[in-house]
Amino acid sequence: MEQKNLTCIGCPLGCQLTVELENGEVISVTGNTCKRGDDYARKEVTSPTRIVTSTVKVTGGNVPTVSVKTKSDIPKGKIFDCAKALKEVMVQAPIAIGDVVLENVAGTGVDIVATKGVEASV
Amino acid sequence: MRTCDVVIIGGGPAGLAAAVSAKENGIDDILILERDRELGGILNQCIHNGFGLHTFKEELTGPEYAGRFIEKVKALEVPYKLNTMVLDISNEKIVTAMNKEEGLFQIQAKTVILAMGCRERSRGALNIPGYRPAGVFSAGTAQRLVNMEGYMPGKEVVILGSGDIGLIMARRMTLEGAKVNVVAELMPYSGGLKRNIVQCLDDFDIPLKLSHTVVEIKGKERVEGITLAQVDSNNKPIPGTEEFYSCDTLLLSVGLIPENELSRGMGVEMSPITSGPIVNESLETNIEGVFACGNVLHVHDLVDFVSEEAKAAGKNAAEYVKRNENVGQVTDSGTVCLEEQVIELVPTDGVRYTVPSTIRVAKMAEELTVRFRVGAVYRNAFIGVYFDEERMIHRKRLMMAPGEMEEVKLKKEQLGKYPNLQKITVKVEAE
Numbered sequence: 438m439e440q441k442n443l444t445c446i447g448c449p450l451g452c453q454l455t456v457e458l459e460n461g462e463v464i465s466v467t468g469n470t471c472k473r474g475d476d477y478a479r480k481e482v483t484s485p486t487r488i489v490t491s492t493v494k495v496t497g498g499n500v501p502t503v504s505v506k507t508k509s510d511i512p513k514g515k516i517f518d519c520a521k522a523l524k525e526v527m528v529q530a531p532i533a534i535g536d537v538v539l540e541n542v543a544g545t546g547v548d549i550v551a552t553k554g555v556e557a558s559v
Numbered sequence: 560m561r562t563c564d565v566v567i568i569g570g571g572p573a574g575l576a577a578a579v580s581a582k583e584n585g586i587d588d589i590l591i592l593e594r595d596r597e598l599g600g601i602l603n604q605c606i607h608n609g610f611g612l613h614t615f616k617e618e619l620t621g622p623e624y625a626g627r628f629i630e631k632v633k634a635l636e637v638p639y640k641l642n643t644m645v646l647d648i649s650n651e652k653i654v655t656a657m658n659k660e661e662g663l664f665q666i667q668a669k670t671v672i673l674a675m676g677c678r679e680r681s682r683g684a685l686n687i688p689g690y691r692p693a694g695v696f697s698a699g700t701a702q703r704l705v706n707m708e709g710y711m712p713g714k715e716v717v718i719l720g721s722g723d724i725g726l727i728m729a730r731r732m733t734l735e736g737a738k739v740n741v742v743a744e745l746m747p748y749s750g751g752l753k754r755n756i757v758q759c760l761d762d763f764d765i766p767l768k769l770s771h772t773v774v775e776i777k778g779k780e781r782v783e784g785i786t787l788a789q790v791d792s793n794n795k796p797i798p799g800t801e802e803f804y805s806c807d808t809l810l811l812s813v814g815l816i817p818e819n820e821l822s823r824g825m826g827v828e829m830s831p832i833t834s835g836p837i838v839n840e841s842l843e844t845n846i847e848g849v850f851a852c853g854n855v856l857h858v859h860d861l862v863d864f865v866s867e868e869a870k871a872a873g874k875n876a877a878e879y880v881k882r883n884e885n886v887g888q889v890t891d892s893g894t895v896c897l898e899e900q901v902i903e904l905v906p907t908d909g910v911r912y913t914v915p916s917t918i919r920v921a922k923m924a925e926e927l928t929v930r931f932r933v934g935a936v937y938r939n940a941f942i943g944v945y946f947d948e949e950r951m952i953h954r955k956r957l958m959m960a961p962g963e964m965e966e967v968k969l970k971k972e973q974l975g976k977y978p979n980l981q982k983i984t985v986k987v988e989a990e
């Protein structure tokens with residue numbers, strides 16, 4: 438049997454959660470004060486995901502970079518691959534909020550979208 | 560001199576929401592003055608997500624959240640001037656500002672809404688001994704460099720202070736290829752959100768050292784490393800606990816302080832606790848027609864509450880303008896003579912301050928949000944609100960911490976039942 442310790446992020450209480458696993462299956466969650474802690478722990482030990490936010494370089498714009506995010510969450514293990522892929526990206530201004538700047542980042546099936554508009558430089 | 564009904568100083572989330580609200584409450588003659596090259600304030604550099612859960616029921620990044628309000632301001636055609644620095648406001652509400660196109664100019668405002676936000680405490684306030692080598696940045700400055708200028712300040716980083724900006728920069732620098740060796744926090748707890756501790760530090764195995772401080776910075780030209788030591792309960796370093804960490808960059812995330820030079824200059828009365836103006840139920844300062852909202856009033860952790868507060872300030876400013884237009888037309892002498900009932904809000908027993916500080920019942924909204932912070936971490940405690948000696952609210956809180964703003968709501972109807980009420984006390988109670 439395997440044990441994992443986590444901090445619940447559901448609210449400021451920050452309950453210390455203990456998850457017991459057997460062959461990758463969750464057997465029990467303890468330490469949580471409410472149901473949300475249980476849900477969080479199950480998701481976090483089996484398939485943790487994160488939204489990744491970063492910036493990419495811009496050409497032809499009035500600013501050097503534009504902020505971006507993964508359109509939905511991606512597996513936690515892919516965070517660094519995602520960050521690496523974004524280093525290679527260069528987008529052409531003008532850019533609108535929501536524009537896709539990179540498709541299917543690091544093979545996650547998730548697109549990277551701009552979170553800010555950038556006007557073309559004149 | 561040019562006149563204007565509502566002049567808003569600062570085009571961050573507070574200024575934007577105040578402008579939208581003043582407009583929606585019937586005022587057209589509004590002007591936002593912003594010193595930066597764009598609207599949106601500090602949110603432009605906060606590219607992480609986690610904004611707007613309360614307001615939009617979805618998680619937005621900082622620029623997206625600001626974008627929603629900027630669109631509204633543009634759709635409502637609220638006038639604004641960018642790259643315009645406000646230099647002075649007189650107590651007669653004459654606003655002096657400057658920009659490239661117009662040079663120095665003055666506007667006589669009917670009302671002023673202070674929405675200048677806050678800035679970071681500097682290293683000077685910290686008292687770290689030693690040289691002042693390059694490579695020491697405030698976390699917010701580093702955030703602006705990385706996120707807006709595309710410039711990485713260093714490769715090996717130590718962060719002092721575990722407020723949210725410090726935590727978020729730990730992740731940001733890591734994703735950009737730097738190695739963050741440690742985050743040190745003077746207090747025995749972190750002022751940052753749990754979520755940020757997990758997703759910015761734990762996710763990347765960055766250690767958080769509580770009750771630790773920097774005792775020495777090594778390096779003359781550029782930072783080469785720092786020495787951390789554990790502190791005792793009086794925040795004094797404990798000899799023998801020193802540990803050296805090499806780094807070329809030290810980020811300081813030691814708290815924010817409202818930016819109130821302008822407010823002080825015009826004679827606005829300030830709270831020594833929040834470093835922001837003292838305001839009444841209308842978010843109005845001691846100078847009539849001068850309102851404050853957002854981080855300039857007290858430092859907020861959630862932008863949603865900034866927007867909410869600013870909405871109230873905008874509405875109150877609009878009402879002030881409308882009321883004063885009617886002066887002379889309506890001879891309302893009866894009410895003028897009536898002694899106005901003013902209730903004082905008193906923070907005590909663990910509650911550090913309240914915003915507002917006073918309530919004029921006649922002028923309060925149907926429901927008034929009183930925001931406050933506690934001074935320490937409390938578990939399983941209660942928030943108690945007393946009307947004079949009588950306990951009116953008794954609410955259990957599993958957890959309260961200085962990093963999380965608290966609130967209670969007061970109803971006008973309820974206060975109306977206590978015509979002789981003088982004092983409302985807000986406190987933390989064990990039971």
Ligand SMILES: Cc1cc2nc3c(=O)[nH]c(=O)nc-3n(C[C@H](O)[C@H](O)[C@H](O)COP(=O)(O)OP(=O)(O)OC[C@H]3O[C@@H](n4cnc5c(N)ncnc54)[C@H](O)[C@@H]3O)c2cc1C
Nearest residue numbers: 569571572573593594600601645675676724853854861862
């Ligand atoms: C690094 C960081 C991370 C944060 N993370 C989160 C988060 O995850 N979730 C969340 O909900 N909230 C977060 N917040 C809080 C939230 O962003 C702030 O509470 C909010 O931006 C405050 O808005 P404001 O309008 O009061 O101030 P600001 O955004 O600071 O705006 C003030 C504006 O006034 C302008 N100004 C100042 N002085 C003058 C002058 N003399 N003349 C002209 N213009 C002037 C400034 O240029 C600025 O644009 C974070 C804040 C920071 C700093």
Ligand code: SF4
Nearest residue numbers: 445447448451452474
């Ligand atoms: S388990 Fe419930 S109470 Fe505990 S931190 Fe998570 S959400 Fe909060």
